[in-house]
Amino acid sequence: MTNLWSAIKAMSGSRFRQMNQILLIDLIAIAVTTLWTAVTGHFADVTILSSVSGWAFVTTAVSFVMLAVASERAFTSDSLRLIPLSDGKFYFANLVASFGQLLYVWVAQAILGAIGLLFAWGTITRELRGIWSWNAGLQTPGDLFQTGATLLILAFMIWLVIWSTISLAHLVTNVITRFLPRFRQQVVSFVLYVAIIWVTIRLVSFVGGLVQKFSSLLIGQQDLGQLWIAILSLAIISALEIAANLFMLKKWVETVH
Amino acid sequence: MSDVLTIENLNYKRNLKVILHDVNLTLAQGKIVGLLGENGAGKTTLMRLITGSAKGSGHIAVRDLEKTVDRKRHVSFSEQLKGFADGTRIDRVVDYYRLVYPDFDGQRFEELVTFLQIDTSLKLSALSKGMKEKVVIALTLSRQVDLYLLDEPFSGIDSMSRKRIISSIIKWKPDDATMVISDHYVTEIAPILDDVVIVKDQTVAIHQAADDIRDEYGIGIEAFYESLYEGGVKHD
Numbered sequence: 001m002t003n004l005w006s007a008i009k010a011m012s013g014s015r016f017r018q019m020n021q022i023l024l025i026d027l028i029a030i031a032v033t034t035l036w037t038a039v040t041g042h043f044a045d046v047t048i049l050s051s052v053s054g055w056a057f058v059t060t061a062v063s064f065v066m067l068a069v070a071s072e073r074a075f076t077s078d079s080l081r082l083i084p085l086s087d088g089k090f091y092f093a094n095l096v097a098s099f100g101q102l103l104y105v106w107v108a109q110a111i112l113g114a115i116g117l118l119f120a121w122g123t124i125t126r127e128l129r130g131i132w133s134w135n136a137g138l139q140t141p142g143d144l145f146q147t148g149a150t151l152l153i154l155a156f157m158i159w160l161v162i163w164s165t166i167s168l169a170h171l172v173t174n175v176i177t178r179f180l181p182r183f184r185q186q187v188v189s190f191v192l193y194v195a196i197i198w199v200t201i202r203l204v205s206f207v208g209g210l211v212q213k214f215s216s217l218l219i220g221q222q223d224l225g226q227l228w229i230a231i232l233s234l235a236i237i238s239a240l241e242i243a244a245n246l247f248m249l250k251k252w253v254e255t256v257h
Numbered sequence: 258m259s260d261v262l263t264i265e266n267l268n269y270k271r272n273l274k275v276i277l278h279d280v281n282l283t284l285a286q287g288k289i290v291g292l293l294g295e296n297g298a299g300k301t302t303l304m305r306l307i308t309g310s311a312k313g314s315g316h317i318a319v320r321d322l323e324k325t326v327d328r329k330r331h332v333s334f335s336e337q338l339k340g341f342a343d344g345t346r347i348d349r350v351v352d353y354y355r356l357v358y359p360d361f362d363g364q365r366f367e368e369l370v371t372f373l374q375i376d377t378s379l380k381l382s383a384l385s386k387g388m389k390e391k392v393v394i395a396l397t398l399s400r401q402v403d404l405y406l407l408d409e410p411f412s413g414i415d416s417m418s419r420k421r422i423i424s425s426i427i428k429w430k431p432d433d434a435t436m437v438i439s440d441h442y443v444t445e446i447a448p449i450l451d452d453v454v455i456v457k458d459q460t461v462a463i464h465q466a467a468d469d470i471r472d473e474y475g476i477g478i479e480a481f482y483e484s485l486y487e488g489g490v491k492h493d
């Protein structure tokens with residue numbers, strides 16, 4: 001049987017190369033923007049930071065889409081699905097491979113941001129001093145760490161729900177088209193995609209709202225408590241979606257021939 | 258001799274169309290089996306069902322193991338190359354194989370590469386159809402498994418390449434492993450076949466030893482196969 005770590009490595013390889021290409025384009029875009037600003041005589045110490053943060057949105061959005069496509073293709077690719085791995089391990093390896101690459105892009109963006117920050121340090125500290133003095137005494141370092149960690153977990157859970165929702169829409173469409181006649185299958189698939197995404201979004205917001213409503217009755221109205229309730233709601237939604245995805249993967253989802 | 262593959266009451270439908278119906282088949286170990294049938298008969302689908310790439314109903318067991326993950330462990334299927342981008346270099350595909358298939362034999366792959374004259378530094382997009390088939394054969398045979406499934410390994414390739422592929426099959430097939438070769442051109446593979454399985458009318462119409470066909474009907478495998486489709490041979 002294939003080792004789980006080997007499967008993660010195998011799935012990460014092509015995604016890593018893709019992410020490197022995106023980051024290279026990102027670097028070129030930052031360099032060109034910065035140079036252009038310098039040539040036109042508008043260069044300031046915050047120029048690099050604004051170039052980095054300006055392109056960061058495009059880079060993270062493109063990498064997100066590319067990884068989602070790679071992740072979904074894995075479910076129907078013979079080269080990957082023929083790996084001797086249970087469906088559960090396969091799903092997990094695919095998820096980890098994508099998340100690892102997404103993290104890689106975010107870390108690269110953070111490093112670029114830090115470099116931009118070094119150049120803009122003077123201006124930024126002047127601006128921040130005012131905000132810092134205004135906030136001073138509101139939160140201890142311990143509180144800040146706790147809030148930061150909670151927000152990171154929340155961000156991860158949001159990503160997990162988005163990812164499992166994309167898979168759910170893809171796999172449901174894949175399964176339904178399998179049972180439809182070939183005639184006008186593409187049109188039907190498109191309509192199905194739109195309908196399933198709409199239904200899924202409605203379902204997710206309904207379940208999320210419901211869980212939040214019930215839990216707010218049980219727990220008080222503390223801010224951090226609210227965040228944990230949101231995390232719990234997202235965990236329930238993603239667990240349900242992943243269970244549905246695994247069921248479809250095991251029973252009906254075939255590789256593209 | 259034990260059985261390597263057992264299929265019972267296998268049914269498969271796609272897009273409301275029956276592709277395979279009530280398929281029953283048992284293959285013994287150590288054989289080279291010709292899976293014959295016209296285009297669209299369901300040969301590839303049958304192979305995909307064995308590996309779990311397609312999902313049907315019924316029972317499929319490889320070495321008495323029914324779970325899909327166990328079957329994949331014991332089967333090497335020539336479709337394993339599907340899914341790689343055209344720009345992927347062959348040596349990268351080989352690295353991938355080494356990583357995900359613990360039974361991949363690097364030494365055997367090197368021998369096959371030399372025998373089939375494959376340049377592993379090339380990208381998949383740079384390969385001719387014949388060369389691509391050779392790569393597929395080298396990768397498929399480099400795994401140490403009980404059942405090899407080769408889906409139309411000779412389609413659209415020149416006779417020299419075909420002969421080399423056939424020679425590699427004879428040379429590198431482990432004695433105790435079974436190999437299923439699907440095709441609709443029978444002439445060149447007929448001499449190496451131990452068994453013949455013919456898929457017709459959405460099911461396995463015939464499963465018989467190649468020698469028995471020659472003895473019983475007094476004709477070659479190709480003539481037998483053609484006459485079956487033309488209605489000349491009646492079989493229970």
